[in-house]
Amino acid sequence: MENNHVWRLKRYGRVVPGSRKRKRQPWKIFEATGKKPEIVLRIVESGYMLILQGEESLDTISLLCASDFLKVNQKSENLMFRLTVKGESRMMRMQFDGSSRAEAIKECSRAVEKLMEYMPVNTQDDAAPSPNQPPAKVSTQVLQVACFTVA
Numbered sequence: 001m002e003n004n005h006v007w008r009l010k011r012y013g014r015v016v017p018g019s020r021k022r023k024r025q026p027w028k029i030f031e032a033t034g035k036k037p038e039i040v041l042r043i044v045e046s047g048y049m050l051i052l053q054g055e056e057s058l059d060t061i062s063l064l065c066a067s068d069f070l071k072v073n074q075k076s077e078n079l080m081f082r083l084t085v086k087g088e089s090r091m092m093r094m095q096f097d098g099s100s101r102a103e104a105i106k107e108c109s110r111a112v113e114k115l116m117e118y119m120p121v122n123t124q125d126d127a128a129p130s131p132n133q134p135p136a137k138v139s140t141q142v143l144q145v146a147c148f149t150v151a
Contacts, residue, residue: 005043007096007110007111008038008039009032009039009051009094009097010032010096010097011029011030011031012031012051012058012092013027013093013094014027014028014059014090014091014093015091027093030053032053036054037053040052041111043111043115047062047063048061048063049061051092063118064118066118067120069083069084072115072120072121073122074109074122075124076105076108077098077101077107077108078095078108079093079096079115081093081094
């Protein structure tokens, strides 16, 4: 049985292709408010990242060889993705959920740890500190994390 890694999202957005040409709002935003189902990020061991709202798939991305076409940045409790395929770019943003901002940052950092099994992730500003790093240094430091292979 596959081991799934799941994180709740407060908000998920993606740039709508061609929206700038039509002078529309370029971001389509999904939120779990009112009667709308919860939004989750799921990374499955087969190497896919799924963004789901209830039973509806908002996006599915293969993480295998993702460092060739996908760039990821973490800032606080947010992840920003830039996907480039055949010269076309697409952007996605997810904001992690938690009972507090600190918990949301921690959840985002856990997701980053899992993503780093597939690609490098740039971490900026007030992301959760590593266990051996003093908290005061985190807000001014920009970390470039190297990719490593999964055995």
